[in-house]
Amino acid sequence: MGKPTIARILAAARKAFYAKGFFPASVEEIAEDAGVSRATVYLYYRSKDEMLLDLMRQDLEYQLEIYAELAGLRxxxxxxxxxxxxxLRGEQEVRRSSLNLFWAGATLVTDSMDPxxxxxxAIIATLGRRFAGFDLDALPRALREAQRIRCYMMLFMVEGATVQIVESGPGPSVKAALDQLARSLLHFMDRGEIATPPPS
Structure with a gap:
């Protein structure tokens, strides 16, 4: 058993949580969809909560890999x-339902947002190894927290724009939004400032 079984259980849990929501989904249906007994599920996970937290960790690790691709651009x-x-926007679209898992996770334990x-x-550190704007280690200690906050704000802009702006509807043009966001992010990577340079 081991890793393949855990992978099947987590895939079944993700499917159930997406389809029904975290709270209504049952361990029994997760076990059935994974092709294992309920006892086998409990061999690896004491509760649905643990499955949810594992799925959240998977999603965070995957997102970090995508940010590492940005840092690795030639x-x-x-x-x-x-x-x-x-x-990034395409990957977030595929995983849009996983955002609901984070809201469910936030209700489970008070420190669920710590990860x-x-x-x-970790994203800031990864980007900071390549881009001066995210490099907190290069700053005097007294300036790090203020720059960390700016880094968070830049990440919020990236995540918010790539998740919230959709193709249809009365909202802003996806193309125009991505063009502006790309200029802002490139500027931040170089200078660590949240500003939108004019189009070139």
Missing amino acids: RVTLAQVRKWLVR VYRHRD
Whole structure:
């Protein structure tokens, strides 16, 4: 058993949580969909809560990998940053339902957001190894927290725009929004300032 069984259980849990919501989904249906007994589920997970937290960890790790791709770009140009934003947006669209898991997770334990903050700090550290704007270690200690807050705000802009702006409806144009976001992110990566330079 081991890892393949855990993977099947988590896939079944994700499917059930997406379809029914975290609270209505049952361990029995997760076990049935995973092709294991309820006892086998409990061999690996004491509760649905533990499954949910594992799924949240998976999603955070996956998102960190995508940010690592930004840090690993061979050439950092406006076009490449925009292309990366399109990729991030596509991945977030695929995982849109997982955002609801985070709201369910926040109701379980008071420190459930700790992994989210550690995750954002890991993103900042990953980007900081390549981009001066995210490099908190290069700053005097007295300036780090203020820049950390700016880094968080930039990440909120990236995540918010790539999740909230949709193709249809009366909202802003996706193309125009991604163009502006790419300029803002490129500027921040270089200077650590949240500003939108004019189109070039």
